[in-house]
Amino acid sequence: MVYLPVDPDGRFPVAAGRPVYFTAPEVVDHHRAGWLAAGVRPGEVVAFRADADAVAAEMTRPGVSAGTARSFAADPVVGRALALLRNRERVRFDPLDGSELTYADPEGRVGTGAGGHEVFPRISPAVIGAVIHTGADGEPAVLVAQNRLRPGYHSLIAGYVEAGETLEAAFAREVHEETGRRVRDVRYWGSQPWPVSGSLMVGMVAHTDDREAVAAGDGEVFDVRWATRAQLGELTLPAPGSIALRMLDAFAAGELA
Known part of the structure; x- marks a missing residue:
């Protein structure tokens, strides 16, 4: 077991x-610890909250920089470790008897609660997707927007x-609520x-036949626009490693239809 200080x-x-993995949470010198950034698998890394100054000191070393959950979203080892850390910090009590949970x-x-009831990590499903409209000229465009909470x-x-809800129904609802468009032929x-x-x-x-909105959006997104494959290159897109960018890249490559 190795550890990821956060x-x-x-x-x-x-x-x-x-990521710089430690051989034990108390180790602060990753050179002396003999950390391994390769060869570890999901289930072999534990993320823990480290002192801010200690982590900052590590990042002053030559060649060491800062990583985040967003920048390593595609890394299954880091993703699992950070997700479990988040779960331990937020899920602290047994929903059946209110006793404090022990993560042993x-x-x-x-x-595990006082009564022996096991509480597993909660995973919240969310849908995200490409809504495609094909114009009279036969050129497809994908629907994109900026989120008011995370603009830019x-x-x-x-x-x-x-x-x-099914996944298909959830996606149709979200598209209609946020952009006022109706969709069809929804697929995973x-x-x-x-x-x-x-x-x-x-x-x-x-896919949608609604080039223009047929209903008002809920205000969660703004600057809603259609982007052709060529126009995607003119926009600021999501960070590398995100499924959003992977899907937009697939659309730009002609792999989504």
Whole structure:
């Protein structure tokens, strides 16, 4: 078992493009610890909250920089470790009897209450996807927008799945609520764990005949626009490693239809 130190702001040290793993939480010198950034697998790394100054000191070393959950979203080892850390910090009490949970397994995956009830990590499913419109000229365009809470780049339409919904129904609802468009032919594309929020992002592809909105949006997104494959290169897009960028890249490459 190796350990990933994470400061209160969610940053961790990275060297040579890979996380710096410690052999024990108390080790602060990764050279002496003999850390391994390769060869570890999901289930072999535990993330823990480290002192902000200690992590900052690590990042002053030559060749060491800061990593975040967003920048390593596509890394299954880091994603799992950060998701379990988030779960341990937020899920602290047994929902059956209110007793404080104990995470006794080495990875800190399963919480146990006073009555022996096991509480497993909660995963919140969310849908995200490419809505495609093909114009009279036969050129397809994808629907993108900026989120009011995270402006500065254009991304795909996304939202959480509600109780009793299928993934297809959730995506159709989110697109209609946020952009006022109706979709059809909704299908699954792929998925990605998202440790930033403890979600499982489920990628969908759908088509629409609504070039213009047929209903008012809910205000969650703005600057809603259609982008052709060529126009995507003119926009600021989501960060590398995200399923949003993977899907937009697939659309630009002609792989989504």
